[in-house]
Amino acid sequence: MQQLSDEELITQSRGSGIAAASDPYLNELFSRHQRRVSLWCLRYAGNREDAADLAQEILARVWRNLDSYQGNSKFTTWLYMVCRNHCLNHVKAKSHEPDVMKEIVDIADTRGANTEEGLAREEHVRLARRWINDALDETERKVVRLHFGDGMAVDAITRLLGLKNPSGAKAHLVSARRKLQESARRWKARYESARKQ
Amino acid sequence: MSPQENSDPVRDLLRGEGDCLAPEQLELMLGEGGDAAVRQRFEDHIRGCAACSAELDLLRGFLASKPEPEEESDLAWVVNRLEEKGGAAERAPKRNTSWWQAWGSFSPFSKVVVTLASLLLVVAGALELRKLRVSSPGVADTGAAAVMRSAQLTLIGPSGDVTAIPQKLAWNAVDTAVRYEVLVEEVDGALIWKGESAAAEIALPGPVQSLIVPKKTLVWQVTAFDVRGEKVAESQKQRFRLVP
Numbered sequence A: 001m002q003q004l005s006d007e008e009l010i011t012q013s014r015g016s017g018i019a020a021a022s023d024p025y026l027n028e029l030f031s032r033h034q035r036r037v038s039l040w041c042l043r044y045a046g047n048r049e050d051a052a053d054l055a056q057e058i059l060a061r062v063w064r065n066l067d068s069y070q071g072n073s074k075f076t077t078w079l080y081m082v083c084r085n086h087c088l089n090h091v092k093a094k095s096h097e098p099d100v101m102k103e104i105v106d107i108a109d110t111r112g113a114n115t116e117e118g119l120a121r122e123e124h125v126r127l128a129r130r131w132i133n134d135a136l137d138e139t140e141r142k143v144v145r146l147h148f149g150d151g152m153a154v155d156a157i158t159r160l161l162g163l164k165n166p167s168g169a170k171a172h173l174v175s176a177r178r179k180l181q182e183s184a185r186r187w188k189a190r191y192e193s194a195r196k197q
Numbered sequence B: 001m002s003p004q005e006n007s008d009p010v011r012d013l014l015r016g017e018g019d020c021l022a023p024e025q026l027e028l029m030l031g032e033g034g035d036a037a038v039r040q041r042f043e044d045h046i047r048g049c050a051a052c053s054a055e056l057d058l059l060r061g062f063l064a065s066k067p068e069p070e071e072e073s074d075l076a077w078v079v080n081r082l083e084e085k086g087g088a089a090e091r092a093p094k095r096n097t098s099w100w101q102a103w104g105s106f107s108p109f110s111k112v113v114v115t116l117a118s119l120l121l122v123v124a125g126a127l128e129l130r131k132l133r134v135s136s137p138g139v140a141d142t143g144a145a146a147v148m149r150s151a152q153l154t155l156i157g158p159s160g161d162v163t164a165i166p167q168k169l170a171w172n173a174v175d176t177a178v179r180y181e182v183l184v185e186e187v188d189g190a191l192i193w194k195g196e197s198a199a200a201e202i203a204l205p206g207p208v209q210s211l212i213v214p215k216k217t218l219v220w221q222v223t224a225f226d227v228r229g230e231k232v233a234e235s236q237k238q239r240f241r242l243v244p
């Protein structure tokens, strides 16, 4: 049993006709991955009590939805998607959009001066993306995306990305914000001068 | 149009050009091999996509599952706690359930009765098409952006290439939702079917399954409503395709 891959365990289980409750293949599968799921939850939640609750919910969810696993990816990749999605659903509403992101969204928008440039919104978004890419380094981009895009807590990002610098993701957010603000100022100035001409 | 597109402008700005990588494509990038041209194309996308590069790091960490020394004791506690709970369920008399199955019945989500509130097979009439256009992405809609920030609705499956006709669609429950509306569309946005469910999944009726034919890509999307009938979350659009 221990020599079987995850995918083989699932295939065996589906073909075994054994009632799921006493299915040794599924039991092996779940025992094999509970530590992995627990570690993810621990890093996401930041404390062991919440991590245990999250891990319990995730494993129950996996059990109920196992028949939707269709073998397109490895089982572990599918398990990751379930973990990640379940945890992100626990993120509560963000209290307010950070100013710097609001500013960037406004700049990328077609409203205001930009319509005079004759650029389609899509084109504008593409330019803004390139601009963000150029302004930030790789880690800053990842942290900004996970925090502002997915609403992931700063400490969770530090742990899940394994950031080792003293203040972790927070330091990257601070530098990203500074760079984006500088960049936004330059971007705006360029538009102002283009309009005057 | 990318299946990853959604109405949150911040998310939209923090991703790359073109389609983001599906789970199995991310998986490919973590391993060796694969077609060199395909790998190059994925690498090019990842380089310009904060979403995919972050996702790749998270997946790598999940697969490695290597606790730091300072994490060991908490991890042992969590695993122990899971096993204790399971052990108790297993010892319960007349209860032929394994620990993880017992969890299923204790989970808050199982309180949502797995019945389908209603099923509507829609002939894509003029009224529905009009509704659909109004809510289509790409139209600037600050209301929808606010919804995306208040709760996230993520889809579980089907996604990408599937080898068998899916029997159901499943997604992650949204805490405040009591009802979900599910749309299945063709890639050009033509509505194929609209269903409703109280649970975080819905069975695909036979007539809909019969429309799932090899090589034809379909798109599905879920919207969550709370007890007052207010929209609380909307998923991204997810594509899937039956491969022969």
Ligand SMILES: [Zn+2]
Pocket (backbone or CB within 6 Å): B015, B016, B019, B020, B021, B045, B046, B049, B050, B051, B052, B053
């Ligand atoms: Zn991407």
